[in-house]
Each structure stands twice: as structure tokens, then as C-alpha cells.
Amino acid sequence: MADTLSKLQDVFRDVFEDDDLVITRATTAAQVSAWDSVMHVTLMMAAERAFKLRFKSGEVTGLKNVGELVDLVDRRLGG
Amino acid sequence: MSRLEQMFAYARANHPRSVRGMEEALAKDPELFTEVAEKFGGWAAGVHGDEGWAPVCVDAYVNFSNDVIMAQARYEADGHYENSSFAECEASVYADREVMDEYLWGVFLTNFLWSHHMELSRVFRDRFARKIVANASVVEIAPGHGGWGVWLLSERPDARLQAFDISPSSIAIASSIAKSAGVADRASYERRNALDLSALPAGEADACLCSFLIEHLEEPEKLVEVMAHLLKPGGKAWLTGALTAAQIDHIYEFRKESELVLMAEKYGFRVLETMSVAPLRTLPKARFVPRSMGLLLQKRTTELG
Numbered sequence: 001m002a003d004t005l006s007k008l009q010d011v012f013r014d015v016f017e018d019d020d021l022v023i024t025r026a027t028t029a030a031q032v033s034a035w036d037s038v039m040h041v042t043l044m045m046a047a048e049r050a051f052k053l054r055f056k057s058g059e060v061t062g063l064k065n066v067g068e069l070v071d072l073v074d075r076r077l078g079g
Numbered sequence: 080m081s082r083l084e085q086m087f088a089y090a091r092a093n094h095p096r097s098v099r100g101m102e103e104a105l106a107k108d109p110e111l112f113t114e115v116a117e118k119f120g121g122w123a124a125g126v127h128g129d130e131g132w133a134p135v136c137v138d139a140y141v142n143f144s145n146d147v148i149m150a151q152a153r154y155e156a157d158g159h160y161e162n163s164s165f166a167e168c169e170a171s172v173y174a175d176r177e178v179m180d181e182y183l184w185g186v187f188l189t190n191f192l193w194s195h196h197m198e199l200s201r202v203f204r205d206r207f208a209r210k211i212v213a214n215a216s217v218v219e220i221a222p223g224h225g226g227w228g229v230w231l232l233s234e235r236p237d238a239r240l241q242a243f244d245i246s247p248s249s250i251a252i253a254s255s256i257a258k259s260a261g262v263a264d265r266a267s268y269e270r271r272n273a274l275d276l277s278a279l280p281a282g283e284a285d286a287c288l289c290s291f292l293i294e295h296l297e298e299p300e301k302l303v304e305v306m307a308h309l310l311k312p313g314g315k316a317w318l319t320g321a322l323t324a325a326q327i328d329h330i331y332e333f334r335k336e337s338e339l340v341l342m343a344e345k346y347g348f349r350v351l352e353t354m355s356v357a358p359l360r361t362l363p364k365a366r367f368v369p370r371s372m373g374l375l376l377q378k379r380t381t382e383l384g
Contacts, residue, residue, distance in 0.1 A: 028095070036096050037097045037099075038360055041151075041362070057142075
């Protein structure tokens with residue numbers, strides 16, 4: 001799980017072009033100013049590439065925070 | 080609380096990532112946005128109740144919009160739409176009543192929550208609905224949620240509408256919206272394939288509208304041919320379509336605006352006005368700009384007239 005969060009932090013920094021961005025399981029869109037619906041999909045596509053996964057739209061639409069994304073990735077990876 | 084306030088309050092509490100786009104649409108044209116939001120929200124409240132409409136419609140809108148953005152991202156990666164046949168779409172979308180119901184309520188709000196569709200809405204209202212002949216007999220092909228045709232009837236108390244859609248969800252939802260809007264006595268909804276409408280008598284309609292069906296068809300020309308068949312010479316048509324805009328059930332990939340214009344001209348239409356609109360924001364580094372096109376057409380009275 002820690003590895004997933006760490007890898008996701010790289011994904012977030014790349015997508016939002018912010019090398020200082022720090023995420024935790026509690027991070028939400030409200031705390032990352034550019035994280036809107038378009039960037040959410042961009043983020044999910046980048047996460048797919050990083051973890052070699054393919055999400056269904058319904059899986060990622062309702063994610064409320066980074067922790068739920070970590071759990072989704074771990075679940076899909078069988079962790 | 081107004082319908083608009085209800086909608087934003089629900090979205091802020093439950094879908095914060097989607098609020099920015101909604102606020103941008105409001106800021107782009109506050110007067111029209113407010114008018115359409117109150118109108119469409121009121122009709123939806125008549126169906127789902129004062130407290131129920133915002134959750135149903137906003138949830139559906141968010142899910143639909145996210146599906147669309149996701150499909151566009153896949154399109155960017157793959158270079159082609161996900162599906163290419165009606166059979167594929169029927170299996171994944173059209174045949175599932177629950178999926179279709181949510182899909183249609185989601186699309187319902189895009190008429191104003193997608194800022195570029197609000198531009199189409201203004202032309203539809205001002206240049207089509209308000210300009211068709213008095214006491215018009217109007218045919219709507221594939222009304223989907225029914226909002227466009229009901230809007231026309233609300234603008235034009237003298238008009239009558241006959242609508243045809245292949246989807247049972249469409250017939251149920253469009254009928255319920257017409258009833259809620261108080262125009263059901265002038266609207267009829269019949270389950271029928273759009274492409275079978277060439278069996279109807281030719282040249283009886285004063286006006287015809289068809290919104291965002293053409294990109295769902297394997298043979299889009301047949302739709303334009305049907306529209307021409309149904310209209311009287313001189314009759315007006317409103318046709319909208321999507322270009323390089325992916326969606327799970329978009330199968331015909333229009334790439335240039337001229338494709339739709341040429342198709343309309345081929346089947347005997349004079350192209351009165353066109354507009355091509357795009358979202359305020361697209362995916363980063365996008366190759367394809369998703370566009371929506373509106374065409375105001377008139378069936379020619381002579382070969383070149």
C-alpha cells in the first residue's frame with residue numbers, strides 16, 4: 001500500500017506538473033486546485049500506465065480521495 | 080431555493096470535481112444558463128419530485144460526463160472510437176433499461192451544463208423553435224430524453240410534435256417530461272426505429288429536429304434522407320451531430336464539419352446556418368478536439384431553390 005501511494009505521488013506530480021505536490025490517503029480534489037473532472041480522467045489514465053491496469057469508468061468516477069484510489073489499485077493488482 | 084441553486088448545492092456536496100465545468104458554463108452565459116436550468120430543472124422536478132430531481136439528474140450527468148471524458152481519453156490513445164457497430168452499442172447500452180434511464184437523464188443536463196451545448200441551445204431556441212411556421216407539425220427523430228422537442232413546444236404553443244425513438248427508456252422519459260412541462264396534449268411518442276420512418280407519408284412535416292443521433296448510426300446518410308422525406312418543401316430542420324467526440328455508443332466518426340454539410344446538401348437541403356462548438360477545456364495535449372455541430376436546414380423547393 002505504501003508503495004502504491006508513493007508511486008501515485010509520482011503520477012500526481014507528473015500530471016499536475018508540480019514537483020512539490022505531496023499526497024496522503026486523505027487528499028481530495030478540494031486540496032489540489034486543478035483536480036477537476038477532466039484532470040481526474042487524465043490522472044486515471046496516467047495511473048493506468050504506471051500500474052499497467054485498465055480501469056472501468058464506473059470504478060473511478062466515484063473515488064472520493066487518494067486513499068480510495070490506492071485501495072482500488074491494490075485490489076486490481078491483487079494486493 | 081431555485082432549481083439552479085439546488086443543482087449547484089447538490090453538486091458541490093457530492094461531486095466537487097465536476098463543479099468547475101458547471102461554473103464555467105454559468106459564467107459563459109448567465110442569462111441563458113439560468114433560464115434553461117430553471118426550465119429543465121422544473122420539468123425534472125415534475126418527474127422526480129422537488130427533492131429528488133437534483134440527485135437523480137446530477138448523479139446521472141456526472142456519470143455520463145465522466146464516461147464521455149474517459150471515452151475521449153481512450154480515443155486519444157487508440158485513434159478510433161471504441162465501438163463501430165450498432166450491435167455492440169445495443170449490447171452494452173441500449174438493451175439495458177437501467178443504463179439507458181441514467182444515460183438519458185445525464186444527457187438531459189448537458190443542454191446547458193456543457194457550455195458549448197448551451198451555444199447550440201441558443202441557436203435552437205432563437206433561430207429554429209421561434210422561427211418555424213405557425214401551427215407547425217413537427218417531427219422529432221430520436222428524442223432521447225425529449226428535452227429539445229418539449230422545449231420547442233414550450234416556446235411555441237401553436238406547434239404539435241410527433242416523436243419516434245427506438246428506446247423504451249426514451250419513450251417513457253420523454254413522455255414524462257412532456258407531461259411535467261404541460262405540453263403532453265400536443266406531443267406523441269412512439270417506439271420506432273428512426274430509419275424506418277421513410278415508411279411514413281412524404282412531405283407532411285413543417286419542421287423536423289434530430290439531436291445527436293447521426294453519430295450513433297452505421298449509415299448516417301440514411302437519417303438525412305429520412306429527414307428530407309418527412310419534410311414539406313421549404314420545411315425547416317435542426318440537426319446536430321458530434322465530431323471527433325468519443326462516447327461509448329458513438330460509432331460513426333465525423334472528422335470535418337463539411338461532411339455533415341455535404342450530406343445535407345446531397346439529400347436536398349439548403350444549409351441556412353451552421354455552427355461548430357467545442358468545450359472550453361479539452362484533455363491535455365489533445366489531438367482530437369471534440370466538437371458538436373448544429374445545422375439549420377431548409378428542404379429545397381426546387382433543385383437549386
